[in-house]
Amino acid sequence: MCKERIIHTILFATALLTIFIIFRIQYDVYFLENAEENKYWVRKTFSTKTYNFVALGDSRCQYDVCPQKIEEVLSEYQCFNMGYEGCGFYKSLLKIGLARCKSEPGTIILLAITPRSLSDEKEVMDGTKIKQILTMSIEQKLWIEYFPYSYALFDRFSIKNIKASNKGIRLKNHFNGWTAVYPTKINESRSDGSYSRIFRHSNSRQGIELLSFVKKVTEKKFIVIGFFPPISKSLLVIENEKSGFYRKKFISAFIQHGGFWLNFSNKYETFDGSHLHAKSAEKFSTDLALKIKNEILKE
Numbered sequence: 001m002c003k004e005r006i007i008h009t010i011l012f013a014t015a016l017l018t019i020f021i022i023f024r025i026q027y028d029v030y031f032l033e034n035a036e037e038n039k040y041w042v043r044k045t046f047s048t049k050t051y052n053f054v055a056l057g058d059s060r061c062q063y064d065v066c067p068q069k070i071e072e073v074l075s076e077y078q079c080f081n082m083g084y085e086g087c088g089f090y091k092s093l094l095k096i097g098l099a100r101c102k103s104e105p106g107t108i109i110l111l112a113i114t115p116r117s118l119s120d121e122k123e124v125m126d127g128t129k130i131k132q133i134l135t136m137s138i139e140q141k142l143w144i145e146y147f148p149y150s151y152a153l154f155d156r157f158s159i160k161n162i163k164a165s166n167k168g169i170r171l172k173n174h175f176n177g178w179t180a181v182y183p184t185k186i187n188e189s190r191s192d193g194s195y196s197r198i199f200r201h202s203n204s205r206q207g208i209e210l211l212s213f214v215k216k217v218t219e220k221k222f223i224v225i226g227f228f229p230p231i232s233k234s235l236l237v238i239e240n241e242k243s244g245f246y247r248k249k250f251i252s253a254f255i256q257h258g259g260f261w262l263n264f265s266n267k268y269e270t271f272d273g274s275h276l277h278a279k280s281a282e283k284f285s286t287d288l289a290l291k292i293k294n295e296i297l298k299e
Helices: 002-027 031-047 059-064 067-074 091-100 122-126 128-134 139-144 147-155 191-199 208-218 233-242 246-254 278-297
Strands: 055-056 077-082 107-113 169-171 179-183 222-228
Touching: 031 077, 031 128, 031 139, 031 169, 031 278, 055 059, 055 067, 055 091, 055 169, 059 278, 067 278, 091 128, 091 208, 091 233, 107 147, 107 208, 122 128, 179 278, 191 233, 208 222, 208 246, 222 278
Parallel strands: 055 077, 055 107, 107 222
Antiparallel strands: 169 179
16 A cells, blocks of 8 residues: 555656646747756856967857857967857956966957947946856756756756847857857847947946956967957947947057957848857858968968
């Protein structure tokens, strides 16, 4: 009798768990993606591996710079993308980016500069996304690393990316730090409204902290390269008119502090006006690497 009761209890519990899992997956259409994304951010943030080529910036860096394409051109470099959406060039991002660099002369730090990444917007200055990940408990990190699907199943905590608000966009997070974007449709004016609102309440700080960082690391014989990621023509007008950021003045100061600067046209197709889709990002990354090879390394 006791054995039968135990068997019935186990079967009943198994049935309930199965129903729960089916319901959970049906309810959360991003279940699998959330599991992989959590693992991506934990590895990206907590790995201790270092590289001799590190790309640093906000979401335009995260989506636009493909390390694989850079390594195909610059075979002597190992590249990692340390782009964090919504994070600016302040203490949190600069510290975590520098920690991933090899401490040897010739290491390249690639900086994807955007007016928002140098703004006084609180989330950008605080590095909210990075702090959110860094404050995770050891148990959370281990759970995500070794049991990512069960974590996403039972815990609503998720290091959200843009997918929650951008239906029709498929993201593929690569463990070299790059996020590839595969949109179902292109809308290059999509970001115009949001950036107009952002710059209504924030202003550029002209990169004072970043310029000090550039001077510091170039004195250690690092190669620091800056560029403006390609965006749509309409968004470029909005940033120039409303952000309070002066591009020519910043480039001049960047070079004076020891950095190299690369210029690109806006010929690359974005999916939302602000970020490149995967195919465009791969093309841009190849062109970026060739410019570094021919104009800076002069190989």
